[in-house]
Amino acid sequence: MKSIKNLGLCLTSAAALGMAASAASAAEFDGTITLGAAVSLTGKYSTNGGHTKNGYDLAVERVNSMGGVEVGDKTYRIEVKYYDDESTPARGAQLAERLIKQDGVKYVLGPYSSGMTKAMAPVTEKYEVPMVEANGASRSLFTQGYEYLFAVLSTSEQYLASAVDLRAELAEKEGEKPSDMTVGGAFENDPFSQDIRAGVLADAEGYGMEMVIDDKLPPEINDMSSTLIKAKAKNPDLFVVSGHSKGAALAIRQMADMQVNVPMLAMTHCDAAQIIQKFGSDAEYTLCASQWAPSLSYSDDYLGKASEFAADFEAEYDYAPPYQAAESAAAVLVYVDAFERAGSLEPKAVRDALAETDLMTFYGPVRFDETGKNVAKPMVLYQVQDGEYVVVAPTKWAAADVRYPIPPWSERK
Template sequence: MKRRTLFAAATAVATLALTVPAFAQETLKIGAVGPKTGPLAGGAAVSFWPNVQLWAHDVNEAGGITVGGTSYMVEIIEYDDQTNPGETIKAVQRLATQDEADFILAPYSTGLNIAAAPIFQRYGYPMVTHTAISDQIEDLSNKFPNMYFLLGGATGLAGGVVDVLTDMREAGEIGNRVAMVNVADAFGIELASVGKPQLEEAGFEIVYETSYPLGTQDLSPVINGAKDSNPDAFVAWSYPPDTFGLTEQAQIAGLAPKAFYTAVATAFPAYAGRFGAAAEGVLGAGGVYADGDQFKEYAARHEAVTGAKPDFWASAPTYATFEILHQAIEGAGSTDKEAVAEYIANNSFETVIGPVDWDENNSNAKYWTVGQWQGGVFKGVASTGRDGAVAAMPKSGWE
């Protein structure tokens, strides 16, 4: 567990002093915990850490978070949890008790969020998750009332995949045979458990099914087994390292169904960068309204500040959760955690992904479920109510 502290750029502080001299400048200590090492470090390096940097930059450049007559600059205290739930728990505990962080950003990934939730609740921190997907939302929100979910539930995410495959089947583009695999982590296990019955209820036949440990290096047995089943569609409830590994092995083995789906990291710019034209037609988790002005403006600012492009799914929701915290502090007119948590519970928010409000289980009801690489852009093709979806198309091999 390594600690790193980032503060506002000196130029931003100087500008603030010149432009708003009436406001006193103080600091809000914001904790950020996520993988910098371990199997999920690559995903966090795309979706989480750059948005922490961008948000702190944007807040401080604009003069801080204003509460009454006081402008609070943002100081980020970072911890690497090494993709280890025990380290996530220790880091959050340390932020709360030793660093005395005013607020703590939700961790990265489903499993690490669930592990940390009791600590957030114990110390009264609002926890607006950005990279957690679960059908345990009702139970979790009952246990941890300050916990919120922006990416929705596992059933909705899996249901989007089933809907897209059903549409492709009805269009005569694929048949009924599906090979389904999953990473043996909280995300993959839950998606497989809810995805299988939905596929079967929709009339699909699961002709191959297996799981593999997080961090598996050799995925050739998984892909070879899938190829031997002669599927019409391949569905992998995968995390970043294996999303890339499964795609690479599919190319090597010649597994090329008309519907090829991998989950987390399919939306990463690096996916298209690595696979080039072969990425065209690949389906994946999430998506965005890629042609919308709101996303384009955010993406341009993200690249200008961090030097990297955002992904086409979780990056914008991650930033949106930080916007929600910012708006809640200002809206509550207080830096008191309880007051801010209450404000989050009772209000809607305007964010980079559009309006966000909560259902009775503290979950955002409108979220993207499936995207597809089309023309070099990962575009949303299915959602639970977002605007801007485009039609999915069959994949034509790995050319």
């Protein structure tokens, strides 16, 4: 196998149309394959919706510039027809219907978030239109018997497993029992974060750890102080937060403001929330669950090594790619591979090819089980060290040792 920029109600990204220097001119293509996408360009998920769109666009641009997609004896360019789902599930479902019924789209790229994916999946399933999604990690998506839904990312219950494992590992190194460790958590009351909660609870229980704080955060998170007061009082050995970009930013800001000391802090969406850029030294020592890291050794023929994708993305968009962008780009590559192996643009043939995917990408390996989950790729855990994200777990992928425990705020200024 060979190994994208705006807003508005409807956007078509056909990057090669504006690329005078493109390696492949329009005359060399026999047609266009249109992928449909309802993405959060406004509303609460707009930050990550933007990352999602940028990932799609970069991959589309690269595929087109390298000659497009070969299907049988014809070659096609790819384009993406976008709608803004406004971060509203009902709107997402409506737009999925519009893409399929009015726009004639036969292949869908997923939205951002598990909630939005849950809203769209019944629609794509109803019309037997494949959806390759990169940002819906809720495990409940894969218990519905969907046959046309495929996810390139690891599912949500795996996100913070490495943090619990790491805390147990550190306890043993210090001559302590993992079962003596305590865990505190704050989880947004949405499908994604509640699945993460379930995973943390199960992992902690497996080690015999006590969950001393287990708080639900409202979907519109504006204040975490009541949970952080508990953290001050109970001082859990590991404190975890899952609240998308807004929750990650809020946790860093309020923990600094309130001088909340915990020996280990782990959360989701650190890079998407740009905690290093926004909070500087206050973000130091934070452990960050990630689907992907630029330092990993994965590569493919389109986007090169993970590090090369990261450099190309930053050159194009002027910021380092969060994993939401990387997994979104990978979803495009999965479609390209399926189109070429299917040798047909008939949706059922493409769906069957997707089900047989066994692919290495710059983002990692992709292989789907019978439910549509990617069962080939592990999660990683970053730590913010000296203003950089450094992989510290799992051990075999680690670029550095974890810095532990976190010094008290009084010693960090």
